[in-house]
Amino acid sequence: MDLEKPPAGPPAGPPAQPPVREPAREPEGCLVVAIRLPVRIVVLVLVVPVRMVWDALVVVGRFLRDTVLRPLGRALLWLGKALFVLPLIGLWRYVVVPLGKALGWLVQVLLVMPVVWSYRYVLTPVGHGIAWLARGIGAGLAWLYARLLTPVGHACRWLLKGIGALLAAVGVGAYTAVAWLVRYLVVVPARWVHRWILAPVGRAIAWCARGVWRLLALLVTGIGLVLYWAARILVVLPALALWRWVLVPVGRFLAVVAREVGDALGHAWRIAGRISRAVGRFLGTLFRWIFVEPVRWAYRTVLTPVGHVVRDAVLRPAARAARSVGRATRQTLAAARETARQARADVRRMLFGESRERAAVGRREPSEGETRTLGRSTTALTKD
Template identity: 70%
Template sequence: MDLQKQAPRQDPEGCLTVAIRIPVRIVVLVLVVPVRVMWDLLVVVGRFLRDTVLRPVGRAVFVWPFVGLWRYVVVPLGRALGWLGNVLVVVPLGWLYRYLLTPFGHGLARMAQAIGSGLAWVYARVLTPVGRAVLWVLRGIGAGLAALGLGVYGVVAWLVRYLVVVPAGWVYVWVLTPVGHAVAWCAKGVWWLLDVIVTGVGAALHWITRILFVLPALALWRWVLTPVGQVLVVLGREVGEALGHAWRIAGHISLAVGRFLGTLLRRVFVEPVRWVYRTVLTPVGHVIRDTVLRPAAETARGVGRAVRQALAAARESVRQARADLRRMLFGEPGQPQVVDRREPTGAETRTLGSSTTALTKD
């Protein structure tokens, strides 16, 4: 057993295939490269739009509203409808089946059982004896009619034999049989004549059709259509292979062009902008932050504290002025009187000799 893989055998190619292949591949490559570059550009743009625009917009417009609708509308509504269906339909139907239909069905079953028992008794005790009596009477009547019919049958059979069967047999033997033989012989002659005519006409039509249609069509197929078809097949195969080959080459070219444009864009725009941001804007921003923004922020915070202190002092002055005006108009407010409830203060502790009950108060 040969374990080594054999290379597939390639059929020898003709000069026509070799002559068609190179021009077709060149033309197809020239035509396919712009199409592949545009296709790759559209793919990149489409992926960018999908990731940055279409997917967020789709989620915001379609996914999130439907999720919210399902979560906060459909699910609670379904649960409410399920609870209502259970309360309004399932529970009443269960009660109706358990306390109404089941006893009614049991009653109908017992009634049907009683009716069946009565009908069985009637069948066994009444209908069966009556049927047997009727059958015995019918058997007697049938026996009498059979005895009477034997005599009538013999007379009728003799009349039918000599008035119908014997004359019919004579007519069949001496009249119908000769006439049938003559008709059959004439039919055979007519059939032979028609066979000869149809065979001759068919042979003539066969040769006319073969000479006028079949042979020219066969020659056209063999000497015109088959070579043209072979050329078209070779041309189509080569065009297909050239398209695949050109599409792959155009992919590599498009990838190289894309990398070149990416590198060019990075060297021309990204790197200078990054260098300007790193070496110019960042130090300038730090200087502005340290020399302008931080002092300004400190000054603003100090001003804010001073303003808050001034506002607090103003509120306190207004509060004191309002209290002085109230004392001038209404006098000093009365002090609440202290009531001695003879309860221990928080500083004193209970001992065995002290008590706060009503019976042991001093």
């Protein structure tokens, strides 16, 4: 016996997964516990009748669905199929499809075949002729372009190049003269006016505008600070105090009440379902013991023996008597028909005489004494 403790080692199996911890619930205060019980009691008292009425409506709805709505829906479906679907199928199969085939054949004969014939024997030859004529005209125009228009175009281009060079020389001289006049008559006086008149005046106006802007900025900043502190003291701080010390506690209280009411509604709805189920089972058991079991007992112990007695003592003898009466009636009618047949035959013999007997015809089947066997040739082909 080994008394020493074995060294701890890693487990042989797969590593065990850490247990899943449920999220810890927040600690509940005394206010929540004080609100929960009366709210659940009041909600349970209010929800139990609603749940029982709901369960009764569900049972009635299922009964109506199984006994009324589903058969009615099937009947309406069958009626709609008989009144709409089958006539539409017959109309499509026996009217629209043959009419479409007939129209397709008429279009094929009256439109497609003439168009194909005209295309093949009229338009195609005419198109080939027009194409041959167009190729001839194109060849003539190409010869005219290569032999006549190209030399004329080259000559016109050479002439236009000479005229363009002349006009360019004239334009360069005119541009130089106009540029010198514009420089010394417009640009130099305008530069002098800008440097010595407009620039000082503009700097003075900009300095005045900056001063006015700084003054307006100081005024606006002061007015803004005054309005900011007035709004902060008169509006923001009271609103913040109202939010922090009144609305937040009231909102938290209402949230606790709403959460507890919701939890109470769910809890009460589940409890009401169990109560409603128990009441339903009690009513079902009561109905079974008050109505179903007495009816079953009466049917099993009273009606069934009485029915057997009535069947054995009344219905079966009556059925046998009815069958015997029917058999006698049929025999009487058969005898009456045979008597009437013989009377007609006698009257016919008295009026028209005896009828000639028919000549005997050789039968191809063996007689009663000559039955067919495997060793005799008595078939229909080898008898004669």
